[in-house]
Amino acid sequence: MNYHKYYPVDVVNGTGTRCTLFVSGCIHQCRGCYNQSTWKLDSGIPFTQELEDKIIEDLNDTEIKRQGLSLSGGDPLHPNNVPHILKLVKRVKNECPGKDIWLWTGYKISELNEAQKEVVSYLDVMIDGKFVQELKDLSLHWRGSSNQIIHRFTI
Ligand code: SF4
Numbered sequence: 001m002n003y004h005k006y007y008p009v010d011v012v013n014g015t016g017t018r019c020t021l022f023v024s025g026c027i028h029q030c031r032g033c034y035n036q037s038t039w040k041l042d043s044g045i046p047f048t049q050e051l052e053d054k055i056i057e058d059l060n061d062t063e064i065k066r067q068g069l070s071l072s073g074g075d076p077l078h079p080n081n082v083p084h085i086l087k088l089v090k091r092v093k094n095e096c097p098g099k100d101i102w103l104w105t106g107y108k109i110s111e112l113n114e115a116q117k118e119v120v121s122y123l124d125v126m127i128d129g130k131f132v133q134e135l136k137d138l139s140l141h142w143r144g145s146s147n148q149i150i151h152r153f154t155i
Contacts, residue, residue, distance in 0.1 A: 001046075007019065009066075021076075024038050026106060027078065030106065030131040034144070039074070047084060052091070055092075066099065070102045071102070089101055127151070
């Protein structure tokens with residue numbers, strides 16, 4: 001898996017102070033996508049074991065308290081990303097007690113395969129669906145267009 005950006009301290013992608021990872025790879029090709037540079041799987045730079053360890057360390061940092069981890073892109077549920085994202089979300093739930101996980105995907109929840117659903121089982125919040133330019137609404141929180149749905153599984 002490749003990624004474009006990792007923000008160890010972020011306050012705009014989800015509630016509270018968070019760690020946020022933007023991964024590479026997206027098949028959805030939404031018109032008006034704000035992040036087209038992330039579409040190609042081989043764009044960005046490799047997601048390493050060192051970065052995975054750093055995310056866990058940042059989430060457990062007691063100086064700057066984070067509420068949790070946000071995963072966006074690109075699409076964290078692109079089939080090529082799923083094994084890496086699954087490993088990461090499992091670690092967060094096992095090693096970072098009390099931290100929540102938010103994930104943005106262009107798939108609708110009803111379209112997910114079994115491997116993608118396994119990732120979802122570790123999430124607290126998921127925002128699903130493609131960005132639809134005709135339904136763009138700047139007043140919405142955490143989503144770009146009104147067709148997208150915020151699934152709150154635990155919070
Ligand atoms: S799902 Fe997100 S990243 Fe992918 S094309 Fe649509 S808006 Fe862009």
